[in-house]
Amino acid sequence: MSADPADIVRGLWAALARRDWDAVTPFLADDCIYVDVPFGPTLAARGPVDIVKRIKVGFEPLTAYANHDGLLVSTGDDVIYEHSETWEWPTGEVAVLPFVTVHRIRDGQIILWKDYWDSATLIQNAPPTWMSDLASADTSWVFDATGHI
Template sequence: MSADNQTFPGQSTVSEESVVLGLWAALSMRDWDGIKEFVSDDCIYVDMPVGPTAAARGPDDIVKRLKIGLEPLADYVNHDGLLVANGQDVMYEHSETWTWPTGETAVLSFVTVHKVVDGKVTLWKDYWDFGGLASTAPANWMEQLAASDMSWMYDATGQI
């Protein structure tokens, strides 16, 4: 058995890569409860174009945050891409297709940075082009975002 496959006391047998892929499989299905299983109780999620002052923390608030953008869509598809892991740090280059009920469609390129500790994502940072989404979304999309429940907002300044 190579050192890469050994399990030591207190070490999880679940790979960081499988945790990240499981999280994204749940998100692709918009399985809100499933997403919660992959993030730690103190996980911080942030859309980097918006910044750390509008982060979400913990499974319930992360799901509230994700629902704002994804729940109203007629269709949402995550397209797998390159996954690179360096111990607890896992980067995932992928794309998403967003389709609104009014017919508009956006294909968004993402790089997502995760930190995985003890089989759970503890940090999730999405890097993507907010302007590209805003220019493709329905005309009232920004108004709908502004009217959303923002109880999930967490200021992660200095923590990410």
């Protein structure tokens, strides 16, 4: 794996686009914190196993997922990635979600991952049951990152 922070982030997103969970985890440090910013730090995840569990909550119900590359800016160990994602559900709904993602790299692995996006875009385009499905999903991954980010 390359030590270049930009290459590390590109590698993570290539693995995510394939939904290859085994390929995702090596990019994440054992103490990596993932924060889905619209939901706040109290619903963060920490560590590769729990971060993958968290991401699967959103991705597993989808019949198709695509990541659309955009601007990637790297300065030292910090990488900002502007991109969009297309989510498709088996019931026919489609959402195109613009993101800005911030990553911090240490010793060749991601130690912080924050996704900034507009949750209203997803809620307006997801199936009507999406919020209730989300509320009943596995939450064993929850880590309160308040004060850690």
